[in-house]
Amino acid sequence: MSDVAPVLRAAGLTKTYPSGDKTLGVLSGVDLAVAAGETLSIRGESGSGKSTLLNLLAGLDRPDAGELFWGADAAHRLSLGELTARRGRFLGMVFQAYYLIPEIDASANVLMAARLVGRVGDAERERASTLLRRVGLGERGHHLPSQLSGGERQRVAVARALMNRPQVILADEPTGNLDERTGDEVISLLLEVCAEERTALVLVTHNPAHAARAARRFALHNGELGAVA
Known part of the structure; x- marks a missing residue:
């Protein structure tokens, strides 16, 4: 990583879950720092805690211990309302299941990211159109998700994730x-659009070929995150 201050930093993230009368340790003191525009991948076997880690980085779940910083903000200290408000501007997210709203068209799905942070005007509508063109769906903006292929739905999801010009995109098994x-x-x-937008990308994937395309590569094993050569 470069010497520039990271846009996303986690220190000592620990997470456990109750399992019967015992406690199941999922993450144990995970450290991670991501620079502006950097791409990194995280691999791990099923159940290794990859999605748990991404949920913690996104502020969707709270760690039992550790610190999380979104830029200069200590995200682990923010209230739920503050987290929600900050997340919509700081992060974009891409999931395996797309999570598009089925009743509205592709354009409106992309714009939904802007609606959630309370800003939809001509500039936002133009950006949504521009992003749909960039992901190869310039002629499909008025199509419902049910009228799109799986790959097209995921392209809409990528455009939506970029809508608010986030500093980081978290992608959880986006090709699953x-x-x-x-x-x-x-x-x-x-990879292309994140480079163009100068947006950092954290990619969780089980696919070794996809993981290898990131600038830095990590593996999650026994609750610990380690760099991969």
């Missing part, structure tokens, strides 16, 4: 529902 060729195309798109 796609065939190999389409998955490769989506990863290429994510």
Whole structure:
């Protein structure tokens, strides 16, 4: 990572869950720092805690111990309302299941990110159109999710994640529902648009070829995160 102050930093993140009369340790003192525009990948076997880590980085769950910083903000100290308000501007998220709203078209789904932070005007509508063109769906903005292929739905999700010009995109198994060729195309798109927007990308994936395309690579094992050469 560069010497520039990280846009996302986690220190000592620890997370456990109750399991019967015992406690199951999922993450144990995870440290991570992400620079502006940097790409990194996290791999790990099923149940290793990859999604748990991403949920902590996104402020969707609270760690049992440790610190999380979004830029200069100590996210682990923010209230739920403060987290929600800050998240919409700081982070973009891409999930395996797309999570598009089925009743509204692609354009409106992209704009939903702007609505959630309370700003929808001509500039936002133009950006949504620009992003849809950038992800190859310039002619599909008025189509409902049900009228789009899986790859097209994920492209809409990528455009939505970029809508508010976030500093970081967190992508949780974004190709898990796609065939190999389409998955490769989506990863290429994510890497390209994040580079263009100077947006950092944290990619959680089980696919070794996709993980290898990130500038830095990590593996999660037994609750610990380690760099991979």
